[in-house]
Amino acid sequence: MKTAVSYQAQLNFNQIVKIVKQLPANDKIKLSKELEKDVINSKLTRLLKSFKTNELTEETINKECEIVRGKFVEILIKPSPQFKT
Numbered sequence: 001m002k003t004a005v006s007y008q009a010q011l012n013f014n015q016i017v018k019i020v021k022q023l024p025a026n027d028k029i030k031l032s033k034e035l036e037k038d039v040i041n042s043k044l045t046r047l048l049k050s051f052k053t054n055e056l057t058e059e060t061i062n063k064e065c066e067i068v069r070g071k072f073v074e075i076l077i078k079p080s081p082q083f084k085t
Contacts, residue, residue: 020031
């Protein structure tokens with residue numbers, strides 16, 4: 001069984017790039033996917049924070065849904081002028 005080894009080092013960006021360029025292609029892909037997850041998570045967190053509000057209640061959401069549903073039903077029921085005989 002392999003024992004996990006941990007290292008810590010102070011590296012600048014250029015040093016990291018130099019190391020990453022030495023990785024096999026599969027490891028570069030894995031690293032890329034991990035970085036992508038990190039960026040997506042960060043962007044999603046910012047987006048969710050921007051939408052967070054204490055002013056929006058479930059009651060308000062339900063009222064708006066009913067208004068939109070009503071308009072949608074009106075559109076479906078209302079005969080289209082182009083199909084009049």
